Amino acid sequence: MxxxxxxxxxxxxxxxxxxxxxxxxxxxxxxxxxxxxxxxxxxxxxxxxxxxxxxxxxxxxxxxxxxxxxxxxxxxxxxxxxxALERPQPLPDGIDWRTGLVFWSHGVMTAVRAHRWYAQLPISGPPAGPNNLAWLDSALGALKDTGLTEEGKVGVVMGLMTYVQGEMRLSSDLAAGYADNPDAFSRYGATLARVVDPRQLPALAAALAAGVFDDSASSFTDDSDADFDFGLQLYLDGVAGFIARMTG
Structure with missing residues (x-):
């Protein structure tokens, strides 16, 4: 042996x-x-x-x-x-894979928000501790009825972990920056209006003209889930397409 x-x-x-x-x-x-x-x-x-x-x-x-x-x-x-990452809540009975991964993702964000410093921890390797592996197992369990291979399930979950971790760290950094200098965020739209030349940056200028950055300060808090949910649904749309392609 x-x-x-x-x-x-x-x-x-x-x-x-x-x-x-x-x-x-x-x-x-x-x-x-x-x-x-x-x-x-x-x-x-x-x-x-x-x-x-x-x-x-x-x-x-x-x-x-x-x-x-x-x-x-x-x-x-x-x-x-x-x-610090306490064990996940069990997935509700009878839910589909997408609802399960949304439930899981919000659970991760709730867990890390209990410790504001968590987003500052260095990532030194793949998950290996008992709590982290319990979260990994929970997310994989949400995909159990999708028909994906085990390799496919792991790939989906690792991509989701990358998204959640990235959002967690970005929102934490932006919230800290907003606390230090809120004017830089509240004036962001006006600042762009002064420097964006439509001839040089046409796509950004179009977003600016549409008012996308008029209220940019309101989204710079790590307790706001609107941006998180938007990106999460985009990712899960891609997962839905992947499942259909792999199992159809």
Whole structure:
């Protein structure tokens, strides 16, 4: 039988499968304690406030005590990225694939909005933690009756994850920019009117003349779902065409 490779250290931590080699009394700290404390700091003060020293202080331990469980801040961020994304709600019974993926997508956005810092986390690899994989499984389950191959289902879900992640991060960045300088957003249409030459940028000039950017400031909040839903439906229209082509 082929020997199975060792799990990456961060994956083993997220699943509670790290090797235990210590002797003596049970440690007073756990990976879960450390991750929970880090999330509490990020919720209260933002992701930039999280450090091993701050987490140790919050827990009343030395920084070295943390390093016995979590080797680095990068490893801690991976743990936070999974723990903060709570398990998905079960898909409602009897719904079609499209309704299921809409339900799933809004569930992801609700989960990450509970932690405003989530969109700032680096993406260091594909989903591998228990919570992230539960979300992946849920989305794949929405496609179970479509007739798609397993490869096709994974492709659809990975594309949807790319869209949701992109919207989450873009809306978070724009909301932060709006908070810092709302005038730049409220004046966006007027600014374009001053610099857009219809001879050079005819398509943009047409959108500007149609008033598309007249109220641009109203959409720059990460709690507004109108733009998110518009793009989501466009993506799902493409998925519908893909399903018809693959199964027709």
């Amino acid at each position: 082929k020997e199975q490779p060792d799990l990456p250290a961060d994956v083993a931590l997220m699943w509670g499968l790290q090797a235990v080699t210590r002797r003596g009394p049970k440690p007073s700290l756990s990976v879960e304690d450390i991750t929970r404390a880090a999330i509490g700091i990020a919720d209260a003060e933002g992701l930039s406030a999280v450090s091993m020293a701050r987490v140790a202080e919050r827990l009343g331990n030395s920084t070295m005590a943390l390093y016995r469980h979590v080797k680095s801040k990068d490893e801690l961020l991976v743990l936070m990225s999974d723990a």
